[in-house]
Amino acid sequence: MSLPEEEYLSKIVSAIALTLNEDLTIRHVNQYGLKKLASVDSALVGKSVNQMGRKPISERSIEEIDAEHWEQIFNAIPMPVFVKDRQHRWVFFNDSLCNLQHKTRAELQNKNDYDFFPKAQADRFWQEEETLFLTGKEVFSEEFSLRNGTDSYVLIKKTRIKTSDGQEYLLGCCIDITKRKQAELALIESERRFRSLIRHSPDIIAIVGKDHLIRYITPSFYRLFELSENDIIGTSILAILHDQDKDNYFETINKAVGPKSEGTKIELRLKKSNGQYAILESFIKDLSFDPAINGIVMNCSDVTMVRAQSEEIERINKLLDADNNYLKSQLKNEIDARIDLKPLDFKEFKELYPDDASCIKYLAQLKWENGYRCKKCRQEKFGAGKIEYARRCSKCGYVETATSGTVFHRIKIPILEAFYMFFLLRSNPGITARELSICTSVKENTCWLFKKKINAQLNKNKGMQKNWEALMLIPIASKKQ
DSSP: OOOHHHHHHHHHHHHHHHHOOTTSSOSSOOHHHHHHHHHHSHHHHHHHHHHTTSOOGGGSOGGGOOHHHHHHHHHHSSSOEEEEOTTSOEEEEOHHHHHHHTOOHHHHTTOOGGGTSOHHHHHHHHHHHHHHHHHOOOEEEEEEEEETTEEEEEEEEEEEEEOTTSOEEEEEEEEEOHHHHHHHHHHHHHHHHHHHHHHHOSSEEEEEOTTOBEEEEOHHHHHHHTOOHHHHTTSBGGGTBOGGGHHHHHHHHHHHOSTTOOOEEEEEEEEOTTSOEEEEEEEEEEOTTSTTTOSEEEEEEEOHHHHHHHHHHHHHHHHHHHHHHHHHHHHHHHHHHHHHHSOOOHHHHHHHSOSHHHHHHHHHHHHTTTOOOOTTTOOOOEEEOSSTTOEEETTTOOEEOSSTTSTTTTOOSOHHHHHHHHHHHHHOTTOOHHHHHHHHOOOHHHHHHHHHHHHHHHHHTGGGTTOHHHHHTSOOOSOOO
16 A cells, blocks of 8 residues: 555646646646646645736636746645756756755756765666666655754655657655654664563563463573473463462463453463473463454563572571570570579679660560460550560550569569569578668668568469579569569
């Protein structure tokens, strides 16, 4: 099918060819040719004549139209029109050609292509026109030029015409197709860029029919699986799909089918040429309703290495957890052993528990070792409270401190000193309040009150005296310390 520009040029050239007489002065014209030219672009022709203050063409005889007016009519045609003689020289042309070439009439008159174009391009024009003169076959050509620093493209149609005395001339019309050409080049560049991206992308895009046959797949698949196009195109994806993944595949495909489906994710294992399996994380979208696709599109990423690394990290974490639990157990045993073996002075005790924060942290770990449960609503989810190591229920908002529900609840003395007094009283219930005060620098009266409550707890739970952790977690129902 002819391009719209080509069809338009054909009409213009045919009309103009019928208007040219034997001496090319356009003094006498064929009545049919005049009407045909007017029908092609009647608005332009009519405007040109009316601007001269004369009657329109339809109201004037052929004899009334002189050469000057005919030239004005041709100059009103927006596209360049030219006539070349047998020596390939421009012998007639309109103003539009001058504008196209950025030349004056004097500069173009009786000149040929060699005067303005590179030799290689002029040679091609010459050969093309010689063929036209010999065969009479019309020629369409697309030419590139640089005008005012901008790429320009022109579509030219050339036709051979003969005068009554046998002289041959070449009639040409041009139309600017720069915008169309730029759009074509932009499309070509876009396609080239897209193909390059697809070719070098590590991800895989596949089109699979509803019959599960692979219709298209990007080159990254062949690189990863070491298979050729002949090995895979037209083959069922089920042939390389892991048997354990087939049920999941069918279920996912059924969910993804349909124009309203937004697509779904799936992880599949596909067999490589060496028999090993690659794990592909895939997004499946049904585009069978799109004539350009007509299939199910799978966008896949190779996550084999990621999954292997995740499994290795999980294995290492399990080993670390086991080692950590073992070390905690060993540390606890070491602490218990040191506490049970001999009395520790306050300085030695601070090597185990350096400050209040370490005591509260230890108490929190001990208290919630088997998990957290809100005392009010029994909810198991929690957030951090405002007090250090406190926990706030996610449901009811109840805040529970690490010391709440322990022997250290609501004490007014520093918890480090309270920890040490608890240790001393556990190992030596007969220690005096004065001795406790000397060891901890806490007032003797305060030490006496704390000793009284701890001893009451020890007497009440005699079977637990060696388990000082359990004793810590038994609350004392008494007044505030």
